[in-house]
Amino acid sequence: MSDRLRYGWFVNFMPTAWNTPWARTSPGDWVTGDFYVEMGRMLESSGVDFIMLEDSSMVPDTFGGSMELEMKYTSRSPKNDPIPLAAAIGAATEHLGIVVTMSTTLYPPYLLARSMATLDHLTRGRIGWNIVTSAEDRAAQNFGMDEIFEHDHRYERAHEFVDLVKQLWASWEPDALVMDAATGTYVDHTKVHPIDFQGNYYSSRGPLNTLPMPQGRPVIAQAGGSNAGRGLAAEHADVIVSSPRGKEGMKAYRDDIRQRMERLGRDPDSCKLLYMITPIIGETVAEAQAKAHRMYHEDPAAIMRKLALMSSGQVDWAQFDLDQPLPEAADPRGITSIVEDLRRSGPDKTLRELLSGSSQSESLTLVGTPETIADEMEEAMEFVGGDGFLFFAGGGGLITRHYLTEVLDGLMPELKQRGLARDTFEHRMLRDNLLLA
Numbered sequence: 001m002s003d004r005l006r007y008g009w010f011v012n013f014m015p016t017a018w019n020t021p022w023a024r025t026s027p028g029d030w031v032t033g034d035f036y037v038e039m040g041r042m043l044e045s046s047g048v049d050f051i052m053l054e055d056s057s058m059v060p061d062t063f064g065g066s067m068e069l070e071m072k073y074t075s076r077s078p079k080n081d082p083i084p085l086a087a088a089i090g091a092a093t094e095h096l097g098i099v100v101t102m103s104t105t106l107y108p109p110y111l112l113a114r115s116m117a118t119l120d121h122l123t124r125g126r127i128g129w130n131i132v133t134s135a136e137d138r139a140a141q142n143f144g145m146d147e148i149f150e151h152d153h154r155y156e157r158a159h160e161f162v163d164l165v166k167q168l169w170a171s172w173e174p175d176a177l178v179m180d181a182a183t184g185t186y187v188d189h190t191k192v193h194p195i196d197f198q199g200n201y202y203s204s205r206g207p208l209n210t211l212p213m214p215q216g217r218p219v220i221a222q223a224g225g226s227n228a229g230r231g232l233a234a235e236h237a238d239v240i241v242s243s244p245r246g247k248e249g250m251k252a253y254r255d256d257i258r259q260r261m262e263r264l265g266r267d268p269d270s271c272k273l274l275y276m277i278t279p280i281i282g283e284t285v286a287e288a289q290a291k292a293h294r295m296y297h298e299d300p301a302a303i304m305r306k307l308a309l310m311s312s313g314q315v316d317w318a319q320f321d322l323d324q325p326l327p328e329a330a331d332p333r334g335i336t337s338i339v340e341d342l343r344r345s346g347p348d349k350t351l352r353e354l355l356s357g358s359s360q361s362e363s364l365t366l367v368g369t370p371e372t373i374a375d376e377m378e379e380a381m382e383f384v385g386g387d388g389f390l391f392f393a394g395g396g397g398l399i400t401r402h403y404l405t406e407v408l409d410g411l412m413p414e415l416k417q418r419g420l421a422r423d424t425f426e427h428r429m430l431r432d433n434l435l436l437a
């Protein structure tokens, strides 16, 4: 495989590891954004295409009807707003893309369009938008709703939302800024247009009140797993991040998305698909295996941390016996594909077995040396067809500088040596670095 792959790093603006080896204990390190700004610089110098900032807006209390598990393991909170962090990372870097999550269910479209446009200016064309629809009642209640909309309805609204914000971004013609000294005219008003958008769910007069953004519109990222989610991704995404299991699952997902894009009249190569991985790296395979065993099997908190992470939707995992197979429990309003994926990956396994052994949200289980892991990544990409990987250190306060160093100073150089990662950024803007060869 000779084509360079694409890489992102998915991270939560949350506490970093604080009671594991190689962790810092000061909360000031994350809450000020210092850790993540430093991380942005590290990613850039290693040739990672973008950092992707997760978001959600609630304190979960689904597990056993209490916030205890959540507060103890910090799976979704405390969490700061990723939008100002994107600006801070942008100011500290020159080439790294910064993909920010904003929910179509919770943000007004005009506000979102304007924030994205402003961030694209601040970063000189390096912003992406991770479109999510939010699945949690608790988040909906923080924004004045009684409960979150039903799953497919959220996606129906998201289609309209995206149409609207795209029109707002296009409401200024690219050459509207004239700065004509002779007439003393800053902007040619004939090139700025109201949009008068009237949809089923949203309306907006427009135009946007920002100058046209450097990238025209942000890079659009999406992580849909369901039929409705894949439909939104196939129509709008420039980059799709997902975690289908194993090489076969990755290939089936990619083939499906590419077929959907073709049916919609889009060039399938105009969207890059990245698969989530959490490589466990050692200087020998045995050392990496021992580390993975310690992390996933010997740490009594590991399963509880995973349960806390999964307990932000409608499914109360406390009702299930950890030592029994998972019963039919998917709530159609919840994150359906996550529940279904888990059940499908081991219909006869107990919940404890399903949750132990790996980081549950990764496409490939990668445990080894930089060389053996790069072999597996390369082989998977040859089988799947492309396009790259999304690193993730696991949610809920597990990231450390030590882990970043293992991946960025251990694995990335090995990938570069094989021509599978970039040495330098060829372009200034995220869209160009991501999509062009």
Ligand SMILES: Cc1cc2nc3c(=O)[nH]c(=O)nc-3n(C[C@H](O)[C@H](O)[C@H](O)COP(=O)(O)O)c2cc1C
Residues within 6 Å of the ligand: 010, 053, 054, 055, 056, 101, 130, 131, 132, 133, 134, 135, 223, 224, 225, 226, 227, 228, 229, 230, 241, 242, 243, 276, 335, 336, 337, 338, 390
């Ligand atoms: C890599 C990745 C990142 C995601 N980031 C977020 C996020 O920041 N906020 C959020 O509410 N959901 C996030 N999700 C959830 C997805 O938006 C989506 O709801 C989920 O993959 C299930 O797919 P479905 O909505 O099509 O059922 C993420 C999912 C993945 C795989």
